[in-house]
Amino acid sequence: SYVGPDAWRAGVRTYMKKHAHGNTVSDDLWREIEAAAGKPITGIAHDFTLQPGVPLITIADQTCAAGKTTLSLIQGEFSKDAPDKAPLTWRVPVTVKALGGGEAKTLVTGGKGSVTVDGCGPVIVNAGQAGYFRTLYGPTRFAGVVQNFAKLPALDQIGVMSNTWSMGLSGYQPATDFLDLVSATPANADSQVLAEIADVLSSIDGYYEGMPAERAAFRKVALARLNPLFTAVGWTPKAGEPDTTAILRGELIAALGGMGDAAVVAEANRRFAADKTDPAA
Numbered sequence: 001s002y003v004g005p006d007a008w009r010a011g012v013r014t015y016m017k018k019h020a021h022g023n024t025v026s027d028d029l030w031r032e033i034e035a036a037a038g039k040p041i042t043g044i045a046h047d048f049t050l051q052p053g054v055p056l057i058t059i060a061d062q063t064c065a066a067g068k069t070t071l072s073l074i075q076g077e078f079s080k081d082a083p084d085k086a087p088l089t090w091r092v093p094v095t096v097k098a099l100g101g102g103e104a105k106t107l108v109t110g111g112k113g114s115v116t117v118d119g120c121g122p123v124i125v126n127a128g129q130a131g132y133f134r135t136l137y138g139p140t141r142f143a144g145v146v147q148n149f150a151k152l153p154a155l156d157q158i159g160v161m162s163n164t165w166s167m168g169l170s171g172y173q174p175a176t177d178f179l180d181l182v183s184a185t186p187a188n189a190d191s192q193v194l195a196e197i198a199d200v201l202s203s204i205d206g207y208y209e210g211m212p213a214e215r216a217a218f219r220k221v222a223l224a225r226l227n228p229l230f231t232a233v234g235w236t237p238k239a240g241e242p243d244t245t246a247i248l249r250g251e252l253i254a255a256l257g258g259m260g261d262a263a264v265v266a267e268a269n270r271r272f273a274a275d276k277t278d279p280a281a
Helices: 005-018 026-037 041-049 138-145 154-169 178-184 191-207 212-233 243-258 261-274
Strands: 054-065 068-078 093-098 102-106 112-118 123-125 135-136
Touching: 005 026, 005 178, 026 135, 026 212, 041 093, 054 123, 068 093, 068 123, 068 135, 112 123, 123 135, 123 138, 138 178, 154 178, 154 191, 178 191, 178 212, 191 212, 191 243, 212 243
Parallel strands: 054 135
Antiparallel strands: 054 068, 068 112, 093 102, 093 123, 102 112
């Protein structure tokens, strides 16, 4: 994504021609991509493949002038267990998109970077989700993402959800931020986005083990969100439906059943019992 498809293909072609019928090491490929792209690909590859950990990109500042947004970025290290540890350093390719505006790429190196993109709307960091890092937006900027969440491509919706849930579990931002994204997701969203919601809500329900009052309160919210989604897909597969819808159906049945939805549990039991006498059950 950082070098672009033309430079990538050119580098791969050169690599294959040079090493036809021979052996190679990883750096042979990185060098040819670097030569074709004119970008420090070998260093980037070494940062991500020869040391452990996950980078954390934090938006330190965001300004808009003359129809362009400029972001100041800081690179730290994402850590569930020790968020205050001294971070390793990576050269991190970052793609940024302003909602309703343009897209731009930058390389965060030496722990910091900046990027300017056309447009003054909320900004998605790691647009296209090709980058291997976590993102910390900050409360105000994240609120802008939530308000425009329904407008994002499905891939970015899934990426933002995954990032938000991981950041919440790790204490970098409120875990309830994920529920804001759930509320902002339209009922006709991509089935993979809806499956992500079902999966995480089931996980949250598990954290309430041993807390019946709190679990009942959470389940009321979760079931109110999931039931309409299940009504839309139903128990019975429809002719020509995509595999992702079938996966969503299974996720929803598991989530609703696990949370004790009476109608789903009853129908699941009925179908299980019917299997003894009805091959089509």
